[in-house]
């Protein structure tokens with residue numbers, strides 16, 4: 001177990017499409033432990049494997065103070081009227097103040113660490129977190145959802161940090 005370096009925007013690994021997890025072996029459990037240590041260290045609501053440089057379809061989400069693991073997660077949209085809200089990302093230097101449109105209600109299907117099927121309905125902030133983290137598995141970051149003006153503004157903030 002170890003705290004890993006968070007990959008930041010500009011790192012090509014964040015733009016790769018992650019591969020499905022086949023069997024849940026000790027290597028995968030090690031990855032999940034590293035992700036949990038890293039999230040606890042950074043303090044965030046969720047983390048996707050590519051954010052620590054591993055392109056596998058694994059995300060972890062902080063559900064009411066308990067970190068849960070979702071393997072090969074997929075989403076079904078239950079309400080397609082998108083809602084705009086503030087979003088942040090450890091890979092975009094946790095910059096705040098940029099709003100992203102997301103579906104307010106989604107069904108999430110995944111496997112847990114024992115290989116059991118998980119199905120849950122996520123709403124509002126939680127629905128947003130799942131969409132954000134699953135985007136990472138597809139090489140997408142929240143900046144991609146912004147209009148041109150906001151994108152320019154965010155890029156200039158990122159450049160100030162770099």
Ligand SMILES: [Zn+2]
Nearest residue numbers: 088089090091
């Ligand atoms: Zn993110």
